[in-house]
Amino acid sequence: MRVAIVGMGFGALSAAHAAEREGIEVVQIGPRHFEYLPSLAKVLSGRRKPEELRVEPKLRWDHVEGLVDKVEDQGDSVRLRLSTGEVLDADYAVLAPGAEPWVPVRGVNPLYRVSHAEAVKRALDKAGRDARIAIVGTGLVGLEAAGELAWTREAGLSSYKVFLLEAAPVLSPTLPCERVREVIPERLRRHGIAYFLNSLVSEIRDNKIITKDGRTFEADVVIWAAGVQGPNIDIPCAEKGKRGFIMVDSYLRAKGCRRVYVVGDASSDSSLKMAEEALRHGWYVIKHLLGKKREPYKPFLTRERPFCFIALGPRDGISIMRRVVITGRLAPMVKELLERIMIKWARDAKMRPPVPI
Ligand SMILES: Cc1cc2nc3c(=O)[nH]c(=O)nc-3n(C[C@H](O)[C@H](O)[C@H](O)COP(=O)(O)OP(=O)(O)OC[C@H]3O[C@@H](n4cnc5c(N)ncnc54)[C@H](O)[C@@H]3O)c2cc1C
Numbered sequence: 001m002r003v004a005i006v007g008m009g010f011g012a013l014s015a016a017h018a019a020e021r022e023g024i025e026v027v028q029i030g031p032r033h034f035e036y037l038p039s040l041a042k043v044l045s046g047r048r049k050p051e052e053l054r055v056e057p058k059l060r061w062d063h064v065e066g067l068v069d070k071v072e073d074q075g076d077s078v079r080l081r082l083s084t085g086e087v088l089d090a091d092y093a094v095l096a097p098g099a100e101p102w103v104p105v106r107g108v109n110p111l112y113r114v115s116h117a118e119a120v121k122r123a124l125d126k127a128g129r130d131a132r133i134a135i136v137g138t139g140l141v142g143l144e145a146a147g148e149l150a151w152t153r154e155a156g157l158s159s160y161k162v163f164l165l166e167a168a169p170v171l172s173p174t175l176p177c178e179r180v181r182e183v184i185p186e187r188l189r190r191h192g193i194a195y196f197l198n199s200l201v202s203e204i205r206d207n208k209i210i211t212k213d214g215r216t217f218e219a220d221v222v223i224w225a226a227g228v229q230g231p232n233i234d235i236p237c238a239e240k241g242k243r244g245f246i247m248v249d250s251y252l253r254a255k256g257c258r259r260v261y262v263v264g265d266a267s268s269d270s271s272l273k274m275a276e277e278a279l280r281h282g283w284y285v286i287k288h289l290l291g292k293k294r295e296p297y298k299p300f301l302t303r304e305r306p307f308c309f310i311a312l313g314p315r316d317g318i319s320i321m322r323r324v325v326i327t328g329r330l331a332p333m334v335k336e337l338l339e340r341i342m343i344k345w346a347r348d349a350k351m352r353p354p355v356p357i
Contacts, residue, residue: 011264014282147312
């Protein structure tokens with residue numbers, strides 16, 4: 001049996017390692033480097049160099065460097081078309097291309113991949129140490145970027161003025177757990193981070209951010225952390241849901257396809273879009289296609305059962321463990337440890353789920 005695995009992130013590397021252990025032939029299609037996204041904010045402050053978050057896994061299976069444009073389920077096999085024109089056939093396809101930043105406004109800097117963090121860092125360096133920095137979106141990515149940049153001021157490395165813009169009437173509406181929203185305002189005040197609610201950004205003009213209701217904010221750098229969308233891959237047999245995420249059944253198969261599985265952030269599965277869940281997805285689908293797992297996929301991280309660590313620089317953060325919310329050093333400490341473990345697993349191409357599937 002030959003499985004084509006698309007991507008080089010958590011989901012793809014976990015599926016590929018599971019397939020290797022099962023003795024299945026693997027061809028992995030994706031970029032050469034794995035990117036450790038949970039530490040992107042550290043690139044903005046200079047605590048990490050981009051190359052520290054971009055590692056080349058030592059793969060023990062076939063790898064084709066490139067991007068997949070189209071996946072066709074042919075009944076008894078799958079056919080994958082690459083952007084180079086190359087065509088590959090396999091018995092099954094596991095798609096783990098992650099998500100893409102959703103950016104409906106021009107003139108902003110998205111923050112989703114290492115290349116984005118590098119571009120933001122260049123913009124910050126150009127704007128100078130007194131830069132006014134607007135961050136659009138108060139989810140995990142926006143909060144971490146704000147916390148990290150505020151820390152550079154606390155450490156005497158900058159005099160940045162950092163503020164957050166949120167379209168909703170509440171802070172961090174997409175974060176799981178109600179209690180977290182009670183602690184965020186105090187955390188932001190403590191770090192001198194201003195925030196403005198009901199601020200739907202509609203346009204950027206001459207260093208001015210204009211909201212839908214006509215208010216303006218001046219900023220030298222605008223970081224966009226206001227949402228993601230599904231991957232741009234044509235899968236004729238599949239259904240796409242809201243913002244282009246690929247709909248899956250309870251076994252993580254693309255709805256409408258028989259031989260195409262979708263794992264990690266690209267899928268519309270109800271679990272939270274987090275690294276740990278992508279690792280579990282990848283492992284599960286290999287067991288499922290071999291018939292070794294027959295029960296539906298059980299998400300570990302859900303809105304009702306979240307585990308999430310938000311670092312606000314190296315000394316503070318918010319840890320959400322089910323219904324318990326703890327502020328302080330725990331979150332950056334846990335994230336530091338996970339970074340070390342996950343980057344080692346990625347380098348060794350031995351990604352696996354940290355909790356059973
Ligand atoms: C700033 C930030 C902070 C985060 N913090 C945390 C955190 O603290 N904890 C946590 O658990 N999660 C966190 N996440 C989320 C976590 O990083 C994602 O859930 C995880 O990366 C999803 O894994 P994935 O394998 O689905 O996708 P990704 O890791 O995004 O990997 C997708 C891979 O597919 C490749 N690819 C894309 N398109 C194609 C194509 N057409 N053909 C071939 N390859 C393709 C990409 O280049 C990439 O290699 C964070 C994310 C961001 C952006």
